[in-house]
Amino acid sequence: MANRSCIIRLSRYKNALNRLKTLNFVRVFSDNLADAAGVTAAQVRKDFSLFGITGNRRGGYKVDELADQLNKILGKEQLQEFVLIGVGNMGRALLHYPGFERSGISIAAGFEIDPVKYNPDGKPPVLPLENLAEFVKSRNITLAIIAVPDYAAQQVLGLVLAAGIKGVLNFAPICLKAPNGSIVNNINLETELENLIYFVNAHENGN
Amino acid sequence: MANRSCIIRLSRYKNALNRLKTLNFVRVFSDNLADAAGVTAAQVRKDFSLFGITGNRRGGYKVDELADQLNKILGKEQLQEFVLIGVGNMGRALLHYPGFERSGISIAAGFEIDPVKYNPDGKPPVLPLENLAEFVKSRNITLAIIAVPDYAAQQVLGLVLAAGIKGVLNFAPICLKAPNGSIVNNINLETELENLIYFVNAHENGN
DNA sequence: TAGATTGTTAATCGATTAACAATC
């Protein structure tokens, strides 16, 4: 039903609403949210109608109610626990990323093959990869972030899914495909930069 | 003409071709590339035709030639130099990300407001933010990565564009809009995770 | 009531896919 772009817009509306909340706004119009998210007002109302979110024909939407409904859709009602596989350069940054805590996301632990990186008393702890399945099951965790080198990514994905993980965000520079029953999203830094380079060049050449 | 999705597919084709090259493949069919990139063969041929890339009606495409043409489109022919603004948690990881060097991308320097983080002799060096404009001009750099806290991002974008930067990849958790004449792409970790959470839940509920 | 905004339907737009003549 809803596609990736739609859900990304929902996140943007939610972020805009949080700012309005701190400013004590009570009501908001589709037009305002459209401006904040860089889309059209029709798009905003269409997105809401997809999820059965309704407002008031004259008075727009109540900020509090709308925020609650979007938060529910995006899973912000409960703490979302992730495990992180690969505590290298990028993994370490994610393990200590301060933005997660503020937004109801928690990395329960990092996992590594390299014993030098073990740190069972860290916050979050870094544990041996072989403990992953047990940890994930005992804590009922279904989400993972993969940040291992490219050559290890495919194999790690197998381990992670075998451990019972349902959703993966992959930072390894290789496009992982999601087998049946799982969701895998890829963030490829090199690809993002190539994209930027292309459009800067295209722009310079007057397209 | 070409949109973001199209260019991202081009990056994938290019990555697949690099692997084929190491395996000494000489020719490749649209069908093979389609499998590698997870799209249809018609999509591959359509993408190529957008850029005037042609093959052989019977023998597919020559791996070397095709790789050269894609590399040219994606700016892989020369070293692409970036500056990085914000050497915090995420910035530090990007500053030392080993994947960049391998792919013709170089971070020329990091810039910071916090003097504690200055490190003029580092590789790459970390310099005072006030030196940004001078550095960028003397080195003719047009690309930047922003990795500062949310409250600083908008102001930093202003500085960066004033310094002559044309393309920005933004990691700050706030959606920056590109003023005329510039390109700004956003990577929002929280949004990516919310997206994953939504689709995992939707999947579990049988959609 | 008059005016403004929603919710939804229909129209538009653009991207993907199918199909097939051209041709190596």
Added chain:
DNA sequence: TAGATTGTTAATCGATTAACAATC
């Protein structure tokens, strides 16, 4: 030549936008 694959056109599909009746 016969067979296979491209390059491109036309058909399909889906997402965005415009428009407007419903209604607060």
